Amino acid sequence: MLITLVSASAAEAASMRCDHGIIATGALQAEVLEQCGEPDSRQHTPRHIDADGYPADGSVTVDHWVYGPSNGMVRELRFIDGRLVDIESTRR
Numbered sequence: 001m002l003i004t005l006v007s008a009s010a011a012e013a014a015s016m017r018c019d020h021g022i023i024a025t026g027a028l029q030a031e032v033l034e035q036c037g038e039p040d041s042r043q044h045t046p047r048h049i050d051a052d053g054y055p056a057d058g059s060v061t062v063d064h065w066v067y068g069p070s071n072g073m074v075r076e077l078r079f080i081d082g083r084l085v086d087i088e089s090t091r092r
Contacts, residue, residue: 014087016067016075027084029063032077039065039077068092 015024018036027035048059060080068074069092078086 016087025084029079029082039067041066
């Protein structure tokens with residue numbers, strides 16, 4: 001029984017309501033743009049490139065988007081290789 005509860009909570013996805021729908025972790029950047037529009041700010045960290053000009057093994061692209069503040073709420077989204085992996089909401 002405990003294993004079922006643990007795996008059920010691990011499978012829950014964070015979500016966020018936007019003007020045109022709801023997005024959740026696992027969504028692609030294009031889907032988030034379609035549902036939520038342009039973020040108020042973006043930060044892009046590209047893959048690490050090795051001396052030969054190729055992406056280093058295990059390196060990933062990370063994007064950090066911020067929506068808000070809207071009614072005192074700021075939503076921060078983190079993407080790894082173009083897929084949404086985290087949504088954090090804070091009041092300001």
